[in-house]
Amino acid sequence: MRVRSTANVIAILNERCGEAASSALVKAFGGRRIDIPRTVTGHLVETLGREITAALVGQFGGCKLDVPSWGHTERIQKSLRLKRDILTSGLTANDIAAKHGVTSMWVRKLRVDLGVAPSSQLAKD
Numbered sequence: 836m837r838v839r840s841t842a843n844v845i846a847i848l849n850e851r852c853g854e855a856a857s858s859a860l861v862k863a864f865g866g867r868r869i870d871i872p873r874t875v876t877g878h879l880v881e882t883l884g885r886e887i888t889a890a891l892v893g894q895f896g897g898c899k900l901d902v903p904s905w906g907h908t909e910r911i912q913k914s915l916r917l918k919r920d921i922l923t924s925g926l927t928a929n930d931i932a933a934k935h936g937v938t939s940m941w942v943r944k945l946r947v948d949l950g951v952a953p954s955s956q957l958a959k960d
Contacts (some may be wrong), residue, residue: 844900845911851890853910859883864925866904871895921945 848857863882872879873896879888891900903911917935920926921942928939928946935942 845903845908846915847894848887848890849912849915852887856883856887856890857908857912859887860902860909861905864902865908866902868899871898871900872948873897896959902934917942918945918949921949932943 844860845857845892848860860883869879871891873892875885875889875892879891884892913935916936917931920931920934926934928942931937931942932939
């Protein structure tokens with residue numbers, strides 16, 4: 836059985852089921868390694884519900900999954916919200932930086948890394 840890392844577990848659950856789903860997973864199993872079954876049954880359904888279990892089975896079925904700790908999850912969530920704002924908000928780098936508690940230089944670097952082309956509004960940053 837393969838072991839899957841925590842790198843994208845939170846992002847996948849957020850996308851498929853919302854932030855509450857990843858919070859439920861971490862609350863129930865944070866910091867532990869769990870077996871993800873190949874079918875939507877058993878202990879995970881009882882603990883997390885059918886929707887969250889289905890998302891986990893769909894992506895990680897048949898694998899062991901390292902569930903991130905609560906602190907790690909909070910950092911992941913913060914990073915995902917920052918990236919979502921960079922990709923979709925249309926705010927200036929200064930506004931995004933103030934909203935997320937980072938520097939505008941970091942926002943501009945992430946824009947380049949994410950391939951966000953500067954628009955006329957973004958060029959004013």
